[in-house]
Amino acid sequence: MTKKLEVNEQDELMAEKLKTKANELFKEGDYEAAVDYYTQAISYNPYVPQYFSNRSLANYKLELYGQAMQDATDSIALNPDFDKAYYRRATALVALGRLKEAIKDLTKVVQLSPNDRLVRQKLKDCQQEYKRIEFEKAIMVEDVKSVIDQLGDIDSIVVEDTYDGPHLTEVNVEFVLALLEYMKQQKKLHKKYLWKMLIKIKEYFESRSSIDDVYIPEGAKLTVCGDIHGQYYDLLNVFELNGLPSETNMYLWNGDFVDRGSFSVECAIALFAFKLLYPNSVYLSRGNHEANDMNKVYGFEGEVKHKYTDNTFKLFSEVFNAIPLGNLIMEKILVIHGGLFSKKGVTIDDLRKINRFQQPGQSGLMCELLWSDPQFLPGIGPSKRGVGVQFGPDITEEFTTTNNLKCIIRSHEVKHEGYEIAHNGKCITIFSAPNYCDSANNKGAYIHIDRNCELEYKQFTAVPHPPIGPMQYAGVYGKM
Known part of the structure; x- marks a missing residue:
């Protein structure tokens, strides 16, 4: 003071x-x-x-x-x-x-x-x-079984005649497009099909490293997006502006798919569906809001329980635990949700070895990767968030030099213009939830990246959504 x-x-x-x-x-x-x-x-x-x-x-x-x-x-x-x-x-x-x-x-x-x-x-x-x-x-017991064991025989679940949404036989283009439109009408994918998708995406993520590798083929481009925070109609607008995902129109969504916005279920389902459809063209990183404590306070748990069941939320939680913590583009650009670390000398191999199949906790590499923020001053400082650290341009320089990187891309922070370039161009923040929480008046942005790791920034503004405000499902506990 x-x-x-x-x-x-x-x-x-x-x-x-x-x-x-x-x-x-x-x-x-x-x-x-x-x-x-x-x-x-x-x-x-x-x-x-x-x-x-x-x-x-x-x-x-x-x-x-x-x-x-x-x-x-x-x-x-x-x-x-x-x-x-x-x-x-x-x-x-x-x-x-x-x-x-x-x-x-x-x-x-x-x-x-x-x-x-x-x-x-x-x-x-x-x-x-x-x-x-x-x-x-x-x-709590040490050997905790998956909630999947409690779901019973999913194939035997009867889909009611009143259900008028897409039916899942395989995750193909027709199914995904029908799903996007169905959810746009504020209708729910049948739980039988949702459970099948969540189990399949969980199995896929479990097969990947904590840092996934992204290669951009000839003739393709990659679009990196930041936080979307349950703003499903803005997510659809990104696809409208930038094209739907495909084998040549690649996407990487850098965490915080859920919470705050009241269409978080729809955001998560849409991104998981495209990941299943194009596993080598759509990539996801875990954010600090893909975590139970955040979901409790900021609405995702309440939303899932309102739209589905408690076991469905537990299944989402298991999927979140399996999502890679970051993505390495062309071996030159590391994309992680939060930022860098309180100790020096951290390598990409160190990050690959993180046991991510758990909640982030309040300290350690996984926590800092999800929670940290850049600062203008050199060195490491205490986080204004109360979790993670703040890291200066010298820390970014040391990390990128150690790991032979061009830069890091992170999200995690609202930026008025939708993005920010800091630390001599080596620390880039991207945020893709325009007019965040219906009140921030910020633009959203995404980044085009080509095979040569050249970056191009695109901005966009918010679009209307149904009259359901942010934090609708957080309850009194979350609306303090």
Whole structure:
């Protein structure tokens, strides 16, 4: 926290003016600019707890949960009875799956504001979820069987006469195109066919390395896309603008297919269907949201259970555990969801050896690969998200030199223009969910890559979708 020895009246007036501007920017959805103005307000008057609390919320909106927690903590230090600051910190803790700590803060909020029924309910929800998780840990056995064993004889499942969607005999072009259109009409693929597809894609992913190799044949191009986050109609728009996947129109989707957007099931099914159709032309990388704790908070678990069943979600989870952690294009460009690592000397071979068939955890190579972000300063810094690290241009230079790479491509962060080129052109961020969460007003983008590993950037804007907003299936627990 930056402090001045003295704050005069002029400083106070300037701080209030900057705070007012920050509030306006926040309402407009420009959270990055809001953070900047709150920071300026704090520089003039670092003794107002509301400034830190407001910046905490703006950082939360930017998914910088670690920074949001720190701001809330600084606010509490200035006013130990500031209920809103405890609540802000609890929301960030919930986002990181740290329920035990969140319960402590929510309990404090209830003590300070005993008549707030909404907070009491959220405390109850967190307590119930924490008990459920602890119970599952207590009964967990080492040799956990696949949920597939609980599905029974899938072939014997009867498809009702009322079902008017595509029937799966094989994953061919006709089936996939019919499936895309059927889901566009907000209709559900029959669970029999979904289960068959998920089992088949799981088996395929299990046969691959943690870093898959991508080769671009003569006459083909590869399009790299970033986060789509359940925005199915924007995913369809990418195919409209850039062409459907084919043997010569290759795609690589770099994680975070699900969560936040309320058409995550459709996004995952569409991408898995194309992967099954064109296994050597469509590639997927796992993101930090292909994980159980994220799916609990940000809606995918609730969406799957609403549209299908609990066992269907468990099957999706097993598929997510099998998705490769990254893809190496022409041995020159590494595509991973988050970023680089807290230790030096990491090689592609080290990444290939990661046991990815599990949840990402809170530390280690797999966690950092999925969660880390670039920074302008050199070296390694603590993550503003509270998970992973931040890595500077020198870290990117060392990694690309060690592994003889042209650059890395990562996603994981909203960018106003849909992409960002950093670290002397060696660290590229691509984000493909335009107007993220119906509020960010950002463009989406994707990258064309040819056999010579030359990159061309394409931008696009959001398209309309049915009137179902983001986080529709997250429930009270996820809507803190």
